[in-house]
Amino acid sequence: MSAEVALIQLEREVLRTASVGTFLQQVAALQVLVAMASPGLKDALYALVEPKVEATTAVAIRQAFDIGAADASRLILAGTTATALSSWDVAAPLGLGAGIGGLDAAATTSLLTAKQLATVGVDAAVYLAPVFGFADRLQRTVTREIIGGGNTGTVTIAAAENLPTVWIAERNACVVCLAYAGEVADPGKQFPGGLTYGKKSYFNFGVVVPPRHDRCRCTLEPLVSMDYAGALKREAQRSVLRGFSLQSESMAVRVDATDRLLKRKSLDAPKSVIAYAQAAVNRGYYTRRTPVPPKA
Numbered sequence: 001m002s003a004e005v006a007l008i009q010l011e012r013e014v015l016r017t018a019s020v021g022t023f024l025q026q027v028a029a030l031q032v033l034v035a036m037a038s039p040g041l042k043d044a045l046y047a048l049v050e051p052k053v054e055a056t057t058a059v060a061i062r063q064a065f066d067i068g069a070a071d072a073s074r075l076i077l078a079g080t081t082a083t084a085l086s087s088w089d090v091a092a093p094l095g096l097g098a099g100i101g102g103l104d105a106a107a108t109t110s111l112l113t114a115k116q117l118a119t120v121g122v123d124a125a126v127y128l129a130p131v132f133g134f135a136d137r138l139q140r141t142v143t144r145e146i147i148g149g150g151n152t153g154t155v156t157i158a159a160a161e162n163l164p165t166v167w168i169a170e171r172n173a174c175v176v177c178l179a180y181a182g183e184v185a186d187p188g189k190q191f192p193g194g195l196t197y198g199k200k201s202y203f204n205f206g207v208v209v210p211p212r213h214d215r216c217r218c219t220l221e222p223l224v225s226m227d228y229a230g231a232l233k234r235e236a237q238r239s240v241l242r243g244f245s246l247q248s249e250s251m252a253v254r255v256d257a258t259d260r261l262l263k264r265k266s267l268d269a270p271k272s273v274i275a276y277a278q279a280a281v282n283r284g285y286y287t288r289r290t291p292v293p294p295k296a
């Protein structure tokens with residue numbers, strides 16, 4: 001199992017855990033009730049259980065770190081997770097998990113605020129906004145910290161072996177993450193800020209480890225061969241040219257990225273892929289966002 005899959009499973013486990021899972025389920029039920037303009041909304045709000053997430057997430061971040069470290073050890077063939085586990089002490093002062101501080105207090109505040117607003121006769125959408133806002137922050141934070149924890153584990157092991165790390169993006173990643181695919185950072189160095197296949201980014205700060213943005217699922221690997229980094233870059237460019245993407249990304253952004261990439265003199269892609277991409281630009285959209293499945 002790849003580190004990426006293991007990290008996503010870990011993230012789901014945390015979000016399913018006891019009070020967190022119950023809270024998120026109740027919030028989802030509230031959203032349905034709001035949509036139906038149900039009269040039972042206030043009762044549901046008052047029954048809402050306050051999630052306690054910091055302790056659970058802290059344990060998960062440490063597990064994520066170990067997953068990243070073990071995966072890196074396997075790739076380096078250094079072999080043991082003994083290095084990985086002891087490296088936590090090196091990584092812990094890096095501020096790993098700092099983002100979860102205050103989540104429990106924020107949960108209490110959001111519920112209290114919602115309940116107070118509910119007593120003064122405002123619309124349900126207004127008094128529930130603090131709860132919905134917190135649920136969103138909760139999910140984003142857990143994802144960010146766990147994926148970041150795993151990648152920090154990878155970086156820590158790679159640095160211990162004095163190896164650079166290489167950025168891995170999913171095939172249907174966004175135009176920003178695809179621009180990071182195949183990027184290499186030397187031990188102790190950051191990835192550059194501002195990379196994208198799209199419109200110029202004003203985010204110009206270096207990136208220590210992915211996630212690069214909310215819901216980013218990019219991972220790192222210790223780089224053993226520069227050829228691999230080059231291959232990842234070519235693959236990412238092909239993903240741009242083929243329009244592989246998620247529905248959440250706008251079609252206009254993808255077509256614009258393809259147009260920009262086609263204008264690069266250094267572009268290295270098969271003629272058929274370039275023709276496919278040019279047709280999409282001329283048309284103004286891609287007819288599909290996923291690869292054509294092989295015929296059975």
Ligand SMILES: [Zn+2]
Pocket residue numbers: 169173177210211212213216217218
């Ligand atoms: Zn990403």
